Amino acid sequence: xxxxxxxxxxxxxxxxxxxxxxxxxxxxxxxxxxxxxxxxxxxxxxxxxxxxxxxxxxxxxxxxxxxxxxxxxxxxxxxxxxxxxxxxxxxxxxxxxxxxxxxxxxxxxxxxxxxxxxxxxxxxxxxxxxxxxxxxxxxxxxxxxxxxxxxxxxxxxxxxxxxxxxxxxxxxxxxxxxxxxxxxxxxxxxxxxxxxxxxxxxxxxxxxxxxxxxxxxxxxxxxxxxxxxxxxxxxxxxxxxxxxxxxxxxxxxxxxxxxxxxxxxxxxxxxxxxxxxxxxxxxxxxxxxxxxxxxxxxxxxxxxxxxxxxxxxxxxxxxxxxxxxxxxxxxxxxxxxxxxxxxxxxxxxxxxxxxxxxxxxxxxxxxxxxxxxxxxxxxxxxxxxxxxxxxxxxxxxxxxxxxxxxxxxxxxxxxxxxxxxxxxxxxxxxxxxxxxxxxxxxxxxxxxxxxxxxxxxxxxxxxxxxxxxxxxxxxxxxxxxxxxxxxxxxxxxxxxxxxxxxxxxxxxxxxxxxxxxxxxxxxxxxxxxxxxxxxxxxxxxxxxxxxxxxxxxxxxxxxxxxxxxxxxx
Amino acid sequence: xxxxxxxxxxxxxxxxxxxxxxxxxxxxxxxxxxxxxxxxxxxxxxxxxxxxxxxxxxxxxxxxxxxxxxxxxxxxxxxxxxxxxxxxxxxxxxxxxxxxxxxxxxxxxxxxxxxxxxxxxxxxxxxxxxxxxxxxxxxxxxxxxxxxxxxxxxxxxxxxxxxxxxxxxxxxxxxxxxxxxxxxxxxxxxxxxxxxxxxxxxxxxxxxxxxxxxxxxx
Numbered sequence: 001x002x003x004x005x006x007x008x009x010x011x012x013x014x015x016x017x018x019x020x021x022x023x024x025x026x027x028x029x030x031x032x033x034x035x036x037x038x039x040x041x042x043x044x045x046x047x048x049x050x051x052x053x054x055x056x057x058x059x060x061x062x063x064x065x066x067x068x069x070x071x072x073x074x075x076x077x078x079x080x081x082x083x084x085x086x087x088x089x090x091x092x093x094x095x096x097x098x099x100x101x102x103x104x105x106x107x108x109x110x111x112x113x114x115x116x117x118x119x120x121x122x123x124x125x126x127x128x129x130x131x132x133x134x135x136x137x138x139x140x141x142x143x144x145x146x147x148x149x150x151x152x153x154x155x156x157x158x159x160x161x162x163x164x165x166x167x168x169x170x171x172x173x174x175x176x177x178x179x180x181x182x183x184x185x186x187x188x189x190x191x192x193x194x195x196x197x198x199x200x201x202x203x204x205x206x207x208x209x210x211x212x213x214x215x216x217x218x219x220x221x222x223x224x225x226x227x228x229x230x231x232x233x234x235x236x237x238x239x240x241x242x243x244x245x246x247x248x249x250x251x252x253x254x255x256x257x258x259x260x261x262x263x264x265x266x267x268x269x270x271x272x273x274x275x276x277x278x279x280x281x282x283x284x285x286x287x288x289x290x291x292x293x294x295x296x297x298x299x300x301x302x303x304x305x306x307x308x309x310x311x312x313x314x315x316x317x318x319x320x321x322x323x324x325x326x327x328x329x330x331x332x333x334x335x336x337x338x339x340x341x342x343x344x345x346x347x348x349x350x351x352x353x354x355x356x357x358x359x360x361x362x363x364x365x366x367x368x369x370x371x372x373x374x375x376x377x378x379x380x381x382x383x384x385x386x387x388x389x390x391x392x393x394x395x396x397x398x399x400x401x402x403x404x405x406x407x408x409x410x411x412x413x414x415x416x417x418x419x420x421x422x423x424x425x426x427x428x429x430x431x432x433x434x435x436x437x438x439x440x441x442x443x444x445x446x447x448x449x450x451x452x453x454x455x456x457x458x459x460x461x462x463x464x465x466x467x468x469x470x471x472x473x474x475x476x477x478x479x480x481x482x483x484x485x486x487x488x489x490x491x492x493x494x495x496x497x498x499x500x501x502x503x504x505x506x507x508x509x510x511x512x513x514x515x516x517x518x519x520x521x522x523x524x525x526x527x528x529x530x531x532x533x534x535x536x537x538x539x540x541x542x543x544x545x546x547x548x549x550x551x552x553x554x555x556x557x558x559x560x561x562x563x564x565x566x567x568x569x
Numbered sequence: 570x571x572x573x574x575x576x577x578x579x580x581x582x583x584x585x586x587x588x589x590x591x592x593x594x595x596x597x598x599x600x601x602x603x604x605x606x607x608x609x610x611x612x613x614x615x616x617x618x619x620x621x622x623x624x625x626x627x628x629x630x631x632x633x634x635x636x637x638x639x640x641x642x643x644x645x646x647x648x649x650x651x652x653x654x655x656x657x658x659x660x661x662x663x664x665x666x667x668x669x670x671x672x673x674x675x676x677x678x679x680x681x682x683x684x685x686x687x688x689x690x691x692x693x694x695x696x697x698x699x700x701x702x703x704x705x706x707x708x709x710x711x712x713x714x715x716x717x718x719x720x721x722x723x724x725x726x727x728x729x730x731x732x733x734x735x736x737x738x739x740x741x742x743x744x745x746x747x748x749x750x751x752x753x754x755x756x757x758x759x760x761x762x763x764x765x766x767x768x769x770x771x772x773x774x775x776x777x778x779x780x781x782x783x784x785x786x787x
Contacts, residue, residue: 258668262591262592262641265591265592265613266591266592266612266613268610269610269611269612269613270612270613271612272610272612303641303643304591304613304615304639304640304641304644305613305615307613308612338643339643340643346647486619486621486634489617489618489619490619
């Protein structure tokens with residue numbers, strides 16, 4: 001038995017909540033498809049799927065592949081991991097659901113269009129189109145060199161239909177952007193005066209390259225019409241947010257256009273290293289999904305960082321609706337990071353992160369505290385969940401984190417409940433809130449505008465864990481090279497941290513186990529102290545032998561990288 | 570210019586922040602100044618990023634610690650924390666996008682709310698290379714800068730136009746204020762202030778006394 005196996009064995013013992021049942025066992029209520037270190041391979045998944053077709057899995061079925069998922073089945077498995085579908089759903093049920101979702105998006109748009117027409121001062125699409133021309137003309141005058149697209153744009157809707165990116169819906173007066181090299185909305189300057197026009201306008205995206213030509217040679221503008229954003233998708237009326245329910249106000253429209261603008265600005269600079277995004281249609285798809293999301297969740301809207309999060313789904317799913325629902329499920333977990341009033345979720349995660357570090361690696365914690373770097377240098381990493389580090393690695397990291405959290409959130413373990421207080425300095429959840437929101441009882445949750453921050457808190461826990469793991473894994477570098485907050489920021493911004501995904505996640509799970517234990521003991525202390533608010537100075541002190549040993553010899557005893565591991569890739 | 574010198578070899582350390590709407594080119598201004606680099610597809614800045622470069626003012630080496638902040642409004646809770654201790658700021662807008670100029674006022678307020686009253690601010694109209702797309706005239710921006718008592722310059726990070734000048738002017742101005750103040754106080758600022766500590770630019774009078782309208786490209 002090599003060291004790797006021996007370590008795996010140890011880990012399996014320690015993580016008693018995680019059982020390796022390679023064959024799904026239907027007689028047990030807690031069905032699990034999991035393996036600690038292995039990758040989920042297509043054969044196994046297929047076998048599992050066959051079982052899924054024939055049986056109705058009980059609640060609590062799990063899928064925990066901490067070794068990642070074979071790329072060929074990634075899209076399919078992600079839908080389950082993210083909670084789009086419950087494992088207990090049948091394939092028939094899922095396909096029905098999928099159909100419904102597709103048509104729902106279409107319905108949403110249709111009824112929105114009605115609303116727009118109703119509210120529009122002119123009251124007719126025709127009038128709006130005229131307005132639209134006016135808008136364009138205004139732009140023509142202010143942007144002389146970019147107007148070559150207009151004729152083409154107006155007359156080309158049919159031939160371009162095939163490249164329009166939409167969420168499985170028919171295009172009736174869809175909107176698209178035209179942007180220049182600045183990724184700018186050309187209609188921007190006049191949108192305030194042309195509200196209804198804007199709603200019905202076609203805004204096209206000019207391929208970024210074209211602008212380059214434009215600026216340097218001043219010659220013809222190459223317009224790439226493929227990139228479009230279908231504008232103003234509609235909100236499901238039942239779930240309609242009050243702020244969207246009223247009349248189409250000027251403010252609302254200009255705000256919406258500003259949102260679309262910001263989306264485009266970021267989309268054209270997201271994952272530009274991927275060949276995939278050299279095709280403007282794919283950029284259009286990304287914009288589309290973000291725009292729909294921003295529309296259905298106006299309380300969150302579009303926030304920078306979301307384009308990084310949606311990008312993998314655009315790459316992975318051919319169907320925009322599938323990509324959208326997965327993205328939505330992800331945002332549900334991370335919504336607190338993107339709120340209008342500020343990324344409070346990130347702040348909380350940072351606190352959690354430092355607390356974990358304090359518990360697990362005191363030496364590094366004090367080093368970082370000493371140089372005053374315990375602030376916000378890792379915001380990006382927490383926000384976009386490592387996306388942009390290395391694309392493939394990020395995906396692996398994501399699925400491993402989801403797998404890890406899937407276990408925790410669905411199983412409603414004590415561990416899970418205990419981790420909540422670890423998100424310290426937050427108001428404690430009331431008893432009523434403790435009940436875990438199930439992964440939707442087999443249905444995709446369509447309540448997209450419903451706040452789900454408590455589940456997101458719970459489900460994003462592997463974020464700070466993985467993050468602290470990354471810190472710990474790079475402790476040598478940090479201790480040696482980070483002599484000031486400047487160095488620390490540099491280390492983060494310049495992506496100088498080594499991130500070995502599988503090792504990181506495994507360690508994070510280990511950390512979770514340990515922080516869970518310490519949290520448990522802390523809770524005991526807190527109870528004894530009559531619910532004293534946890535004080536970071538005193539309460540992190542170990543209260544058991546286990547924690548003491550963990551603190552004293554953490555790196556030797558608990559850090560798996562202290563023993564040589566088999567290279568995972 | 571004392572650029573690219575050893576990092577610890579400096580007489581003054583000035584913290585400068587880059588603010589302004591998203592997509593106006595803050596990150597590229599920074600990379601142009603610190604690395605002489607421009608990237609057409611740099612991704613959106615989330616939170617803050619950071620770079621340094623040293624320049625020479627008189628016989629002193631001034632190290633600029635430049636903080637590049639996220640442009641989106643809702644990140645201000647995070648970014649404004651980084652304004653603390655800043656002695657200079659480049660408030661950037663995009664000369665081709667009017668709305669980014671309209672928002673300058675809000676950014677200015679944000680800056681003044683979170684920084685020392687004596688901070689040296691320069692209004693920077695970036696993307697000046699896109700002449701045919703210009704939406705803000707130099708005169709308008711200059712007028713605004715005069716009213717708001719800030720410096721002003723138009724730049725192009727793409728063409729490396731005025732980027733060096735913009736940063737240098739802000740840093741030199743801070744240096745002037747600081748050394749003048751130190752002179753008045755009879756101190757040698759080099760020894761009076763420990764290395765690595767950000768310098769406060771002192772009283773408002775100092776700045777207005779030496780402030781002059783910035784040059785501009787147009």
